[in-house]
Amino acid sequence: MKKLYSALAALLLVAGCQAKEPPTQVVYRFDDHRYLELKGWDCEGELWYTDMQKGIHSQPFFQFYRIFTKKFIHPSQRYIAIPDWEVDGFMVSKDYGKTWRPVGFAPGHNEPNGDDYAPAEDVLSFTVVNDQGFLKTKHRLYMSSKPFEDPRVLAGGPGISYKLDDGTEQVLEARSPGWAWGMVYMTKQLLEHSTQQYKTNWQGLPDKVPEVKGYTGWDHMRCDMDAGR
Template sequence: MKELCVGIITTAVLFAAACKASEPPTQVVYRFDDHRYLELKGWDCEGELWYTDTKRGIHTKPVSQFYQIFSKTYIHPSEKYIAVPTKNVSEFIISKDYGKNWQIAVFAPETLEIRLRAWSNQSVHPDQQNAISFTVINNQGYLVIKPYDGGNKDQRNFIYMSSKPFDDSGFKSKDYIDIGLDTNYKPLQMPKSFSDWSWGTLYITNGELDQTGLKEMKKYQGLPDKVPDVKGYTGWDHMRCDMDAGRKRN
């Protein structure tokens, strides 16, 4: 009976050890500075994304599953406005309160982009292949992309940027966005409930902006035509992830 109990205990210990070994690894994948960083919990560099600010005592989970790191240049000195790119650059996960709460930022609606491309030969949507860098400074984000292969070789790189960090409370919005090109283009219809994209939640190029009614809003006026210079930055310039994290090495 004693031998049986020992056998059961040994099996339980081994089972517990096996469960512990299968716990997904957690690794720091990006450091903004000496007190803010991103962690990824999961196997093969895919899983939960956690944000920590030790100075402000913030520890939140922007993404609950399936997150994969952005592989291009990533510079982020901004503190109040935080924007985290995804691997395929389909959207950004953003916070406007130092990382306490998170939401999604999107690119200009695809229907608007397609119409503008027909007019100006701009790219339809950023992706992993044409993204060059993403910089977040002074509470604004700047995604630099190169033209698609089908574009004009003389085209310069495009910059998708967010608005200035405030909302236009006095702006009277419409239920459409007037892209004002010519009589062949109808206004882009928006839902009746549409009022505006809150600051920092829409990324658009200057070329697109110039052709829309959004240019009338103060938060979109005077946007730069290049990424602002970043000085004294102490964080990482790329995300990093070890595909073998959590596995035993020989």
């Protein structure tokens, strides 16, 4: 009977541990009123965004999120982009964190190994400033477009005329303008082969990550593996 009671007690203990609410911890602070929280065991789980001033509490990632471990500088407020551990894309908000959508890397094979996104081990930093994101890797600089749409390809616009190498004239029409601003990350090298180069929000892009001064947020995400133990 003692053995039976011991076994039952062990089972109850295990069940109690399994039923325990996962811990929630702040893993990144943008400033004194905006931050990211991770809810889950062993630094993996749901990711929540909070803006106390605007009263926003939203969920960019619903499960299996693991923090981005490289340098992360993010003073931008309207446009928010959050990478994960694998750095194979981002969750992006263009309305101060109210709603979120996934975005991807360059839609062509742009990396030295032939991939269309940067391997996680090659990533050096991610900076989001002035509503534009910049992912720096060992080989490339990926960036989103400038934060506006070219009026020529908005509804009712005249479109954008351009010529192919053989002189054939084409039109980038309002009904099929390509990606909306901030919703794809491209390199300047790949942009040369894309019709997006004719849109004003993809022109005059920098060759390096813009310098950020006076940033008061964290420069890396942080997570305690033993939280809740």
